[in-house]
Amino acid sequence: MACDELTGVSGIFTRQNSASAVSLDFEPDTDYKFVETLEDRYKCAYCHLVLHNPHQTGCGHRFCQQCILALRLVQTPSCIYRLPVFKDNCCKREVLNLYVFCKNFPDCNSKIILGRYQEHLQQCLFESVQCTNDGCCDQILRKDVKDHLSRHCRFREQMCQYCNKYVLHCKLFYFLLYITCFNIIPVHFGCAWSFYSSLECKEIKIQQLAEAIKKCEKEFRQFTQLSSLAALCIRCLTVLSSFFPAVLESQSSKHDLQINIHKAQLNKNEERFKLLEGTCYNGKLIWKITDYKMKKKEAVEGRVLSIFSQPFYTSRCGYRLCARAYLNGDGSGKGTHVSLYFVVMRGEFDSLLPWPFKQKVTLMLLDQTGKKNHIVEVFRADPNSSSFKRPDGEMNIASGCPRFVPHTVLENTKNTYVRDDTLFLKVVVDLSDLEEL
Template sequence: MNGSEAQKTIGGYPRELLKNKSDLTERITCGVCDLILRDVVQHECGHRFCSSCAEALQNEPQPHFCPRCPPDSLEAPIRNIYPDFAGRKEIRLLQVRCVNSGCPFDGILSDYLTHQDSCQHSRVPCPACDKHMKRVELEDHSLKDCTERTITCRWCNRELIHRNMKQHNSVCPKLEIPCEICKKSNLPRDEKIKLHQDPENGDCPRRKRFCKFRRVGCEFTAPQEQMSGHLKNNQQEHMNLLLDDNINMRTELEFMKKKLEKYESMELGEKGASALHCDNPEEIVKMVVKNLKQNGIVMEKTSVEETTKHLKAVDQAMAVKNVVITEQFLQIKSLENTSYNGILVWKITNISQKRRDAISGKQTSIYSPYFFTSCYGYRVCCRIYLNGDGMGEGTHISIFFVIMKGANDAILQWPFRNKIIFVLLDQNNQEHIIDGFRPDETSSSFRRPISDMNIAIGCPLFISMSKLEASPNAYIKDDTMFIKVCVECHE
């Protein structure tokens, strides 16, 4: 026999295979392993062996004798063996039944050899956890019981190994858990539970609340039922905080008024000019400080009800004052950042929140700071829709160009003819998105403005949401986007 005929399996077939035990004779059993012959070979003496058993005897260093021959037989030493094809055919036709419990197979041995590789009742190991079971049970085990099976978290859709599920549930950001304060259930662990318990905007009835004087320095937090006691017992401290805050506001207001003097000769528009010459902020501050000082002396003599009414009046006065200060501050920043060369680099921060506001309809568009094409040129700005507008709504970011009413419109050429280019900057400086257009001179958007600004016109399909999100380029980085606007300047 050559090496290619050698069998990896040592020994014969198990005796239990035989359907009729009366067929179990010396003729079909191996003289070495005493099992049903496998790949029958025959010795010179006429006795049969499994080919693997005969080869094992031949490979021994000491000579072996045929186990079924008398010791004095001349043919007894194992020397030459030959394939027994008649014997192999006889073995293949033996009537057998499957030895696996519960298997109904009944047939000849040659069919059994094919059957045993797919027998649904044979015991096989699970490829994941190595546990042994019937093949017919393997699929159900892999889907339901295997500790090494891959599953998907029902909350966050993350794939993980089943044995790690308990550990994952302890940190899963989407897992619904009850609020530990009010015991309300079905709240995802991440932002919703935080929002539910948020002292300022939450809806948990037992959450800690901020003191109403927080914005002037009081850091006290407590459930709602404890807040009235805090307000009653700390009236003087709250009034002192209000006094200090208003003194600081007055100092800031005086500083801003001095700074505004530097820009008195510059064009701010009708609305800006009226705000700059408003005397109300200082009068409001004087009135508030005067009232606080007066009430600070007699605070202990006033009732809780009177104090509450007074605090509401002070709060309203502060709100008006803060609006005016904020408006003037923004006007100063606008003047400092205004471009006069026809180029605007627009930095848009907090993109994710602004996109959510655009999708919900809370604020669908954002205006850029205005800029000029030259020192005495056109006054223009841009308008961006982060959830798209018109044909780009819901699928693209849309950006438009707006001509505003300016101080020098009377000496400029109309209609507006300068080319406009929009550039979405890749913050890795790899591949910028560029789009632009030349004005349609028949459009009212490019005529001299009659109102504060003309109708916006531009690129409703500037960049698709899918391209923006899937692109490897850094168009949005650290929740910030940069858009460069260039206007040809030849007036």
């Protein structure tokens, strides 16, 4: 009998008795950031993404519901045809309860089960939403909506102070009334001419002007912060600029400083996010080295002798590690080989870990032709070496292979190991006898 959710594709799905359907769900084909590394048993055998509405064949393969339908149109594993396919509600419940980071991390540090992810986004204060005012297409963070609607939206309604009618903010003109003090007067187009013709600009002595500014300091600050002014009383603006060029220049400098601070923080957050996104917690590192020729040239010229990989870990609370490469060689391999080393770094949980570090380490240069002719070096950490003691500084002295791979092998014309000016290095730490915290 065909599964109810896949009506019209009879003969390949078989009903499997299970508990009542789980009400949670999530959007497929989305790049979710899981708190823990996603296990293979939760990945679709076809699309390799997290399983959505999982189904299992009689031989144990798991597929997304839509992937099974897609496989009907292309060459598929024979088990799809030969064996019954069951709706795997048990796996579905496990997948829906996996924890993921909000897509707005690190601004939003929430960890949500996958089945509640869309529900969280409907409430997340750092989710981008569109302004609800007609005509406004601005995208703002949910936490800033109230402030945007009341202060910044060009399509918000605001009262004309000349006729006391509410009109769209974008249809208001701002006039500087310069008679006894400074005042920002918003008027709409219908009132603009009558308002302008009614202005009676009068000369004021410097002492009176100073008293007026002190009296209306708040309004004056608001004026200096306005981003756009239209139809200003030219005479008033001229007088203002002649008395206060330093004030206006000071405000502009402060704004530039704030903008530069925000830009620096954004760049810092972006670098932090990239670092977190590429961090592995299973004792394995895939290191992609781009621009190989340029980096090797820098090493040959002595400008950048070595490069470091991003850190990786043996577990969430495990050893913090990285790799170090000398593209023009180091020690006995200098000028002829690429030297590759393994580095133990200082981590947050070092006081809870056994020392010295004693695990077996595998260093690999990956074959990019698909033939898996990888270059492999294996060693076990020497407990008597200072390279594997608990780090006193940021990292220990590197240990590894000064003659890891000859340049003649690496740079052969068959593009086995360097393709598109890019090579891939892999480091694997044996975790079989390592107790996880």
